Amino acid sequence: MTASTDTAGRSPALDPRRWLALTVISVATLTVVLDASVINIALPKAQAELGISDANRQWAVTAYALAFGGLLLLGGRVVDFVGRKRSFMIGLVGFAVASMVAGVAPDGATLFAGRALQGVFAALLAPAALSLIAVTFTDGRERAKAFGVYGALQGAGGAVGLIAGGVLTEYTNWRWCLFVNAPIALAAALAAIPTVRESRAEGERRYDIPGAVLVTTGLVALVWGFTHAAEEGWSSALTWILLAAGLILLVAFVAVERRTSHPLLPLRVVLDRDRGGAFLASLLIGAGMFGLMLFLTYYLQVNLGYRPLHAGLAFLPFSAGIIAAATFGAPLVPKIGPKRLMASGTAVALIGTLWLVMVKATGGYLPVVLPGMILTGLGLGVFFVALPNIALAGINPSDTGVASATISTTQQIGGAIGPALLNTLYVSALAGFFADHVKPVPWAVQLHGYVHGYRVAFIASAVAFALALAAITLLIKKHGSSDVPTDAPVHAPSERESLMIVGSDSAAFWENHYVRLSNQWGTQPNAVLEELVTTLAPAPGTALDLGCGHGGDAIWLATRGFDVTAVDVSPTALQRVTTGARARGVAERVHPARHDLAHDFPEGHFDLVNASYFHTPLDIDRGKVLRRAAAAVAPGGLLIIVEHASIAPWSWQAGKDVHFPGPEEVRASLELDDSWTAERCHAPERTATGPGGQQATVTENVIALRRAS
Template sequence: MSMSLTEPTTDADPRRWLALGLIAIAQLMVVLDASIVNIALPSAQRSLGISDANRQWVITAYALAFGGLLLLGGRIADFIGRKRAFVIGLVGFGVASAIGGIAQNQGELFAARGLQGAFAALMAPAALSLITITFTEPRERAKAFAVYGGISGGGAALGLILGGVLTEYASWRWTLLVNTPIAIATAVGGFLVVRESRAEGKPHYDIPGVITSTLGLVALVYGFTKANESGWSAGSTVTLLIAAVVLLAAFMVIESRTAEPLLPPRVFSERNRAGAFLVSLLIGLALFGMFLFLVYYLQGTLRYSAVKSGLAFLPFSAGIVVAAAAASNLLPRIGPRPLMAGGTAAAAVGMALFTQIGLHASYASHVLPAEIVMSLGMGFAFVALSSTALIGVDARDAGVASALVNTTQQVGGSLGTALLNTIAATATAHYLTDHGPRAAATGVVHGYTVAFTWGLGALILATVLSIVLVSKQRQAAAPGSSDTSSTTEPTAFEQAEVLDGIR
């Protein structure tokens, strides 16, 4: 489907740099919210009495909603207007953050996190689309994307520090509440400053596809959670897993038959792109799981404060920045396969080092080396992934293909967090059965290392897929990168820059 963008004027917007500042603040909140809550999770779990089986929902509810609704959010923003979607997304995100901040039980917190993810899925595509529309001069647009990419990269590290400071000196609740006044103020500014633009034509939304895919993923995650509580052979677990398979199969059938699919099957027909999406899914599984258990290891086992544990993750952020910058220069010369395969292999080595942590290990001897090696590998892999996702794709599918890199990483992360949390809890329970309750502390760390081992397996598989599926040839730049005539083009900018922004 081909549609044109309706722009208010071809003249440069005199308030375009102020608009960029507002858009950058919105993106900062989206990026911050992923890392800031990780550091606060142990405190939130104690405060609300969340079980070990259910703690992963604080992360997976946000990731599932964000990743699962991102494609629909971009389509909605195109048709209702990017400015309108941006403002609605900001207000909704702020309200959802407030609900989470005052939550009195785990159900309210999980629901609030899901709402945050849903509104972020509307806000994020609109934000980058607005940059594409607002900055029409190539040099200015490049500067705007550089600012946006820097915010995307630095936001994660800032979230780790801010999450620690707020949790330690105020309350874990402020890691959510802090979003509300900022989001509302930014929404007001966006309403007053940002220009509107929308796609022409009759809107088409693949609602059956959204429903079946989202419910299927939720059933799968909930099935993993029930396996932790009741066992893999329990009727509730089996029922949920069967429902997940049926719903996801229905989603694939719907996508193959609908005229305007949410996820066109043709996007997966090219081997390189299919490999990139699978590797992204596996990286998300390993990366999200690593963050979850390392936070608990630092705070629970090594007795780090929230601030200290946030600072302990900074070398990981720095490693990604350094490696991604180097990869950007290497990619045109050597192609994506060496970067993707080498990056995932290095990440696997880092994860292997994490499996060696123990009750009396130290940060300097065990955690820091693993962080550095894994982060360098992730930085190389991320750049290759975001590039490969757009190689040879039709202009009409550019937005979907690029968005899928982020979507698969979020979905992989939500599934991996739930699955690895169940695996860790089961391993700890078996350890305590064999060694008695006096070995509780050692048993908990044993559960972490078992989860890290499964994450290692995912990264090894990602390395194999990178070698087998991704071409070794150098690739040309993705087509249509500067064309603003496609409905999905702004979303392509958005997702590529979100990933590449960690450079």
């Protein structure tokens, strides 16, 4: 169908309620992260009241962390397809109920079960919150600020939890450390109803249950193994059986993810070099940070004799350092680049942790603990604000939730494994220190023994930070933020140089191309088109898809309500479009049409013209084709142009230095008047998949032009 419509209006690119939504989302994020540590200070009183043994008391912490970290990947996938707002609401209400269950626990088993249930709903809430930020803030600089708020709360939540735990334990009851979550979560859920917009990914809703079981049980086995080593020692056969079982289960998880059609964690998300380096650094930072906080809590309460509230307040410099660094560091992301910020922040945290090794048995908060906390907090705050800008850069919109979940997963897994491993090292160091002393050991000697163990734990935390710094330096290649457009001037070649590709006969080339690759390419829409249409939100109307290929874009636009004319020169390509549209139930809205475009062009006007990846090897004036495409845009409509600026190795253009122009060059080349405005112009990098599954990193020039109504 080629008729135009007058109903297409200009929708705002920016959500007017986005900052209110960020406030609601941030409160929910703080609740989840805070609860991971709020129980620490309350645990001694809970242990005494419920009769929990020393061997089992750590499950009050690890049950939450394991359920949270183990199920985050599944939660991220559910979030993408069930709906981000719906998942956010379910997570908040469920978290409130689970908090009440844990708060009224009559025994240790019920407390552990309630904590695990909290972790289950947190695994749904956390990825929903972060992915809502990613899709709500479409402007790169605003998104960096929003991530700054998220980073500040994500990093400071653990320390704030220690303060809240001290206040509630000292002035009310340890159970209020759990009860307090319910009113906050319910208030956030009510506030989200009018402020947060729903969004979801298109596609089949299948979930990788075997993958979720394997990764969760594997992590439980690893943590259980470290815990058993602390109780029975490294010579215990059960310790090594548990650790080996955990590794085998995690290897099996990777094998399942490679073969399943709907993986819990698509390996493309973590195999990207930059993203994988960011995730590895996040895991190591989580291990070092949570382990550090655990033993600082013991040092303050046991060696320095601080009461719960005093111990919580003593963590204020740590919390303030994270918040300040994340807040003031956010504007630096587009200027300095996330890699440099991550590396410098980790280095500062490493120095602060090494400073803590100088702690004394009975004193030293001001000269040792205070400066160590400040340095470590500042460094971690900078790291947290920069992390999402690497981990979520160039991600496919359908993978936003799972990538967001992986950020939190790595931190929670580190938060579960790190303290377990550090506690094992602490117990071993303590046993070695007391081995040469005759029992009963005097209290003064015990304090020196505890400090010896703390120092070993602090050194282990520093090693984790050092490994994180190595991962950032060696694995992450990006120095700038791909989400933030640059205003740097570019070389302006001639129109023929920038808007032409030279080759052989077009029709024969493309027919052979699609016949040869018909079983290797999928029919998924390109990620950039999904992002642009989702964020710019044009009203459904008529659409023209130039060079429709295998039909992914045309079919996806039809599922969004557009009436699509899908144009290609290859009969095989058009047949695949017809078959795919019929399979998706949108055949009545997809109209394949064979046009050469160089000599004949579809007639009429369209509300959206998609010229994404429009290539032709025919020696023609490509600019002329794009000018005709612009002329086909109806008033109020969009013209989308997406091009590879660095060519994938499987392309016939491989090895060529191809330049694609910016918005003003395009306006001049297409002879557009002042009624056209540029909605988007940036050049992100992403991982592209070619025939046969091979991958490569390509840079793309993304331009969206809107014609005035």
